[in-house]
Amino acid sequence: MAELAGAARTEGARLDVPGLPDTRRLLRLTREAAARTAREPARTAENRRWLTAPGADTPYGIPLTAFGPRDASGRIPVRDFTGGRHGGRRPALPFERHARVALLWTIQDRRADWLRAGQALEHVLLVAARHGVRTSVPHQAMEWPDLRAEAAGPRPPGRFPQLLIRFGYGPQGGRTPRAAGGPPAR
Known part of the structure; x- marks a missing residue:
């Protein structure tokens, strides 16, 4: 976790493990x-x-096979892109008793800080992958201003939550298609 926090610091952000x-x-x-x-x-x-329908012949979107299971206990939220459609009800499996999460934050909340947070996220994910640590990004609370503010917790000024990252070990996820040459022309 210290190495992951160092990766975030290198990019101008902070990673706290609560x-x-x-x-x-x-x-x-x-x-x-x-x-x-x-x-x-x-x-x-x-x-x-964001979903790619089963059988669709496109390199864009998220195929249903890329989604992992749900937590059988319901303690650990997992993003549901399906909205209950496409037969998207994933299997429920036991997850770890206590999730290991970290909050990625910056000292300001400007566009440049969003960029720093994105670079820090990429660096953190690469370090985690190098160590065989799986990650997910339960970012739902960051999409609601009041919940994002609450995610900061009791804090001194200058701490803006950007992303929540969950770390753990588990099976390899499903593959996703890659585009040959880039996004389609519009």
Whole structure:
């Protein structure tokens, strides 16, 4: 975790690993954000647009085979892009008892900080992959301003949450198609 935090610092961001009470709080905020999103037809429609329908011959979108299982206990929220369509109900499996998460944040919240956070995320994910650590990005709470602010927790000024990252070990995920030459012309 120290090496992951160092990777974020190299890019101008910070990566904090919360204790159990704050981890539970962050996962609760993520579940609340997921529930809000599920109640908003426009947001669930947008999520579904990211999917590639079974049998579709396109290199763009997320195939259903790329999604992992749901947590059987319901403690750890997993993003559902399907909105219950496309037969997208994934199997429920037991997850770890206590999730290991980290909050990626910056000291300001300008466009340049968003870029720093993206570069830090990429660096952190590469370091995690080098160590065989699987990652997921339960970012739902970052999409709602009030929940994003609450994700910062009691904080001094100058701490802006950008992303929540979950770390762990598990099976290799499904492959996703790669485009041959780049996005289609518009």
